[in-house]
Amino acid sequence: MAIISTRSALDHELQAIRDDVLRLGSLVEEQTERAVRALKDRNIDLARQVVTVDERVNELRYKIEEECLTTIARHQPAAADLRLIVASMHMAVELERMADHAAGIGSVVIRMGHEPLLKPLIDIPRMQVTCCEMLHQAMEAYVKGDVALARAVVKRDEEVDQLYNQVLRELITYMIGDPRTTTRATYLLWVAHNLERTADRVTNLCERIQFAVTGQLGDLAPEEDEN
Amino acid sequence: MCLVACGRILPNRIIMSDRTVPIKLVAPIGEGAIARAMAAGQTAKMRTENLSVYYGGFCAVADVTLPIYDRRITAIIGPSGCGKSTLLRSLNRMNELVPSARVEGHIALDGNDIYAPNVDPVLVRRRVGMVFQKPNPFPKSIHENIAYGIKLYNGRMPRSELDDRVVSSLKRAALWDEVKDKLKQSAYALSGGQQQRLCIARTIAAEPEVVLMDEPCSALDPVATLKIEELMQELKQDYTIVIVTHNMQQAARVSDYTAMMMMRPDRAGEMIEFDDTQVIFTKPKDKRTEDYVSGRFG
Numbered sequence: 001m002a003i004i005s006t007r008s009a010l011d012h013e014l015q016a017i018r019d020d021v022l023r024l025g026s027l028v029e030e031q032t033e034r035a036v037r038a039l040k041d042r043n044i045d046l047a048r049q050v051v052t053v054d055e056r057v058n059e060l061r062y063k064i065e066e067e068c069l070t071t072i073a074r075h076q077p078a079a080a081d082l083r084l085i086v087a088s089m090h091m092a093v094e095l096e097r098m099a100d101h102a103a104g105i106g107s108v109v110i111r112m113g114h115e116p117l118l119k120p121l122i123d124i125p126r127m128q129v130t131c132c133e134m135l136h137q138a139m140e141a142y143v144k145g146d147v148a149l150a151r152a153v154v155k156r157d158e159e160v161d162q163l164y165n166q167v168l169r170e171l172i173t174y175m176i177g178d179p180r181t182t183t184r185a186t187y188l189l190w191v192a193h194n195l196e197r198t199a200d201r202v203t204n205l206c207e208r209i210q211f212a213v214t215g216q217l218g219d220l221a222p223e224e225d226e227n
Numbered sequence: 228m229c230l231v232a233c234g235r236i237l238p239n240r241i242i243m244s245d246r247t248v249p250i251k252l253v254a255p256i257g258e259g260a261i262a263r264a265m266a267a268g269q270t271a272k273m274r275t276e277n278l279s280v281y282y283g284g285f286c287a288v289a290d291v292t293l294p295i296y297d298r299r300i301t302a303i304i305g306p307s308g309c310g311k312s313t314l315l316r317s318l319n320r321m322n323e324l325v326p327s328a329r330v331e332g333h334i335a336l337d338g339n340d341i342y343a344p345n346v347d348p349v350l351v352r353r354r355v356g357m358v359f360q361k362p363n364p365f366p367k368s369i370h371e372n373i374a375y376g377i378k379l380y381n382g383r384m385p386r387s388e389l390d391d392r393v394v395s396s397l398k399r400a401a402l403w404d405e406v407k408d409k410l411k412q413s414a415y416a417l418s419g420g421q422q423q424r425l426c427i428a429r430t431i432a433a434e435p436e437v438v439l440m441d442e443p444c445s446a447l448d449p450v451a452t453l454k455i456e457e458l459m460q461e462l463k464q465d466y467t468i469v470i471v472t473h474n475m476q477q478a479a480r481v482s483d484y485t486a487m488m489m490m491r492p493d494r495a496g497e498m499i500e501f502d503d504t505q506v507i508f509t510k511p512k513d514k515r516t517e518d519y520v521s522g523r524f525g
Contacts, residue, residue: 007521007522007523010522076475076476076479077521078475078479078508078509078520078521079508079509079510079511079516079517079520079521080517080521081521082508082509083509083510214510215509215510
């Protein structure tokens, strides 16, 4: 049957999609790390690079979408193959938005110029490290089809939320105490908000990984439903 | 009122058997789909229950329990030799034309067992028509091809009424516009796709309630295939359709329900999964179905 003879071609195209999603994931991880490093080091050149590289991220996202569309048109995949392709398309969109958050941080750094930081950076770098670890693990779960790992990643979103709330409280305290700090506090708040949204998007990635593996849409199922 | 056909006196409404098949509330396969169908108020026009089909000592189909819902399209898929066509043919007792064939279990049409001793297989085949893999028009005119089926089951009728039914059948088979000016021409002059639609018109001219289709598009080009698939969507407004197909995309496109069959180690065909077509092609439960619809099976 023709359908069997084209199986290896389909496998090849699915692998190419996986590879590109993985490449996009690592690019986003790098962008997020570089954006926060630019803030810590007050490195405007690095921030500009983050903004520029965002264009490459967008291109890779559209490349993945095109690959997915072509594979659907050529092979009319079904079941797990179809779910992987649809999940990959959604994940490419999520990853591209996450890169937008990194570029947003880069823009904040550029806007801040050489204005001194309102406070030493403690929780924001922690947020970035957690976000990048979550993203890294989500990509691992995607490649391995590991729903348990995806579920573990989602749980870490709480860590980022707590750090965000801490940063928010602290910055509000600064603003109430001295309204002249409002602009500088708002800059940091934007950065923290971008990181908080990045972690939220990692949970979206994990939900798509669950869909690709099990076919279940929506929130990640509780652990007892596994297997 | 009675009609005369084939030398028999037939009641207008054919009661085929008093032997009813008890309704099983729990089916071993496809419970989810059955529950959803019940919740949606769908009724099973036909139902096989623990059906096994044998050719002599060889079991070709083993223990299949399958609901066939009214005015829906049910696809039967599976690799070659898994008993799809045997199952299909048993639904209108066509398998009895093979001398050594016998069935165990039940097949119900509107709740009545079509294999009950007092049931005439000819009457079963009137209510459950069949379209074959290769178009098989008779070596007659287009008009006579359709009229034959009508006369076979209804006996003599006024010419005008016969003509009306020929026209109506051709229209329902989406062939009328293409043949209205050449009804007296040989059916062999039509293209393969037109011939297959003529065969569908001939089948529905007998006013069946269920139409069985055994790979109806496998001998047709993609355009003719598309026309048959569109026709099936039209026909399901009035008829219950069961289709056997090797074309996964076709099953995914046209059917509402899909039954997946596989060959057991003893070469008997068994049904391994039954569900909404959407479920079968997006998240099948059985790994073998997953592999088959993904083209991994070989």
